[in-house]
Amino acid sequence: MPQAFGWHDLANPHRFRAVAARVLPWLLAAAAGFLLTGLGLGLFVAPPDYLQGESVRIMYVHVPAAWLSLAGYAGMAGAALAGRIWRHPLADLTVRAIAPVGATFALVCLVSGSLWGRPTWGTWWVWDGRLTSMLVLFLLYLGVIALAHAFDDRLRGARAAGILAIVGVVNLPVIKYSVEWWNTLHQPASIRLSGSSIHPDMLEPLLLSATGFLLLFVSIVVMRLRALIAEQRREMRQRRRAALAG
Amino acid sequence: MAGKLAPRHQRLVLAGSAAFALVGAGLLALPALEDKGTFFYAPSDLVRKRPPAGERIRLGGLVKPGSVFRQDDGLTLAFVVTDGSQETHVRYTGLVPDLFREGQGVVATGRLLPDGRFQAEELLAKHDENYMPPEVAKSLRPTGSPAS
Known part of the structure; x- marks a missing residue:
């Protein structure tokens, strides 16, 4: 039956692999383009800050890493929810595909923030609301990864990891609003719906870099998902062969 | 039976009520955390x-x-x-x-x-949420904006 391409096709593992193979080179090329432009402008062309001096350039990595570790978590939790409700085969794999990538971005955010905090605040780390909730996000990612691998039965692992991923969503608004609910050492958001308090010469490279990191994040997740699908098919084939032999 | 839900819907309702309970617990915990969560006193x-x-x-x-x-x-x-x-x-x-x-x-x-x-x-x-080049900060200073 001839049918127009729809988003539902992507949910079919076979179709997904075909589409991913075609889209990936473009995704990666676009990610490289945006990252080179954004980071190039940010690290070499953008002006230093009037207070922070050159260390403001850490922002071009720190802020995109922070945004994407939050957005990635939301995406992972959404996939986990779909996996629990609709039992879709790709949903649980998507959770496993996102978790290590999100954890890496969260770690990059923590480490780059620490490197910025030392010259700016005078300390590598404080236990304020923003830094602590961000550390919790990183640990939640690690928990999801650990649970997904903690059972011999893949489905039980996916269920446990999925539930942790879903429960952990409460941490997202805590991170976002920590700087407003509590007095924190970390500054409040510079970019809001009402406008930005970052000078355009710095905001532009930041947004380009963030777009690049977003494309990179998506590319890695798609690549991981492809590998996980292939791995699952191989396992199923082996099990079938073992069943026939036995 | 009319009251019986399909398993998929049952899971949806279960997930929904779990989310509701979580949000409720969070909302209750927040005021209690307000003092403990504060990094400094003004x-x-x-x-x-x-x-x-x-x-x-x-x-x-x-x-x-x-x-x-x-x-x-x-x-x-x-x-x-x-x-x-x-x-x-x-x-x-x-x-x-x-x-x-x-x-x-x-x-x-x-x-x-x-x-x-x-x-x-x-x-x-x-550090506050304002980021700007030194020249901009200098030109803002007389008017007493963020850089003052």
Whole structure:
């Protein structure tokens, strides 16, 4: 039956692999383009800050890493929810595909923030609301990864990891609003719906870099998902062969 | 039976009520966390909540312009931290972060003295959400905007 391409096709593992193979080179090329432009402008062309001096350039990595570790978590939790409700085969794999990538971005955010905090605040780390909730996000990612691998039965692992991923969503608004609910050492958001308090010469490279990191994040997740699908098919084939032999 | 839901819908309802319970628990926990989650007291909080003198706390606010006095030893500072409505006098001996300056945010760890002044042991600079090149900051200064 001839049918127009729809988003539902992507949910079919076979179709997904075909589409991913075609889209990936473009995704990666676009990610490289945006990252080179954004980071190039940010690290070499953008002006230093009037207070922070050159260390403001850490922002071009720190802020995109922070945004994407939050957005990635939301995406992972959404996939986990779909996996629990609709039992879709790709949903649980998507959770496993996102978790290590999100954890890496969260770690990059923590480490780059620490490197910025030392010259700016005078300390590598404080236990304020923003830094602590961000550390919790990183640990939640690690928990999801650990649970997904903690059972011999893949489905039980996916269920446990999925539930942790879903429960952990409460941490997202805590991170976002920590700087407003509590007095924190970390500054409040510079970019809001009402406008930005970052000078355009710095905001532009930041947004380009963030777009690049977003494309990179998506590319890695798609690549991981492809590998996980292939791995699952191989396992199923082996099990079938073992069943026939036995 | 009319009241029986398909398993998929059952799971949806279950997930929905679990989410509802979580959000509810979060909303209940937040006010309780408000005090514990706060990294520092503002000068107004010191007046309102009156933490006992001698207890190790953090004080945060803006360094009042014109209030910084450096003693002859070059290491001891006296300055005023303000949040716009209340002020606290602070004394501190030690190295000062690069960003410490009048009009900027600061977080001091230390103890409240019986006379209401604050003896700081550690001083951190707080950065605000404004990012701009030096030229822009300079041109803003006369009008007294963020860079003042």
